[in-house]
Amino acid sequence: MVLTKLTDLFDRVYVINCPHRTDRLQALEDNIKATGVADCSKMHVFAGVRGELSPPPKYWGASVGAWGCFQSHRRLVEDVLNEDNDSIDSILILEDDAYFPEDALERINKFMQNVPDDWDQLYLGGQHTSNPKATTNEGVLKVSTTSRLHAYALRKKAFKKFYTHINEAPDFIDAFDHHIDHQVEIAHKDGLWSAYCPESWIVGQAAGKSDIMQEESQATRMWDAYTLISPNDPVEVGKPSVSYEGDGARSPAVSYATYQGKDAVAAFNAIVANQGLVDPLK
Numbered sequence: 001m002v003l004t005k006l007t008d009l010f011d012r013v014y015v016i017n018c019p020h021r022t023d024r025l026q027a028l029e030d031n032i033k034a035t036g037v038a039d040c041s042k043m044h045v046f047a048g049v050r051g052e053l054s055p056p057p058k059y060w061g062a063s064v065g066a067w068g069c070f071q072s073h074r075r076l077v078e079d080v081l082n083e084d085n086d087s088i089d090s091i092l093i094l095e096d097d098a099y100f101p102e103d104a105l106e107r108i109n110k111f112m113q114n115v116p117d118d119w120d121q122l123y124l125g126g127q128h129t130s131n132p133k134a135t136t137n138e139g140v141l142k143v144s145t146t147s148r149l150h151a152y153a154l155r156k157k158a159f160k161k162f163y164t165h166i167n168e169a170p171d172f173i174d175a176f177d178h179h180i181d182h183q184v185e186i187a188h189k190d191g192l193w194s195a196y197c198p199e200s201w202i203v204g205q206a207a208g209k210s211d212i213m214q215e216e217s218q219a220t221r222m223w224d225a226y227t228l229i230s231p232n233d234p235v236e237v238g239k240p241s242v243s244y245e246g247d248g249a250r251s252p253a254v255s256y257a258t259y260q261g262k263d264a265v266a267a268f269n270a271i272v273a274n275q276g277l278v279d280p281l282k
Helices: 022-035 064-083 104-114 156-166 180-190 262-275
Strands: 012-017 044-047 090-095 121-123 127-130 140-142 145-147 151-155 195-198
Touching (some): 064 090, 151 156
Antiparallel strands (some): 090 151, 121 151
8 A cells, every 4th residue: 555645645744843942853853754754855844933032912821832832833824825825725734742653654644535525624633622523434533622733734725714713812812821722722612614633643742841831741642532531631652541531422432542563452452351341452
């Protein structure tokens, strides 16, 4: 089976990277080359905004790092709009802490083959804040509300809607810790565009210091894609987990991180067997 790289699946692949974080850009490029998910020579590196150097207005209720993140995504989409290039129908935006597991390319291709034609936004990685909806397309879920923007795609027909919505200043004014991904969640909730994601996340976030949170993550993280879990309870790549949904949802439900190798699958299935849950992995 011939697999198509991200740089051919989308008209543009962008990487948001603050110029002083050459370590993160190098780590991402090494990961991409190792997994073969994209052609690094075709990717566009977009200079991220440092909130401590370009400080936010007084109404901003989140950190300076969150301001820099917001401005980075905003400016990138603004540049795409102002380029006014008819040949750009789709873009993929990666933050420089994106992490691709070894089977990512195969799973990306399968997902893209099954994505509905009406998509406006796609998430390859993220964190659900409400349970996604099933679709008739194999391996594809419709987003209800999803956080994190380390690996998402936009289609041309949604560029202006996305840009206008994230610039809706009244939503940010005096709001406590309201980040750009929280703003995008409002669009999902209001049905402003169609967003889809895979049943299990494909792209995680690499270990290292976050410029947004100013915290050090010791592990590469993947937030469960299939069931809602605590915002502060990620699962590590390669390690299975079990979580439960609330009243009225599938019960019981099995959740798992992107897995790597037979040992991880075996460990996950052992949890399923021991707790009498459903759907062991193949």
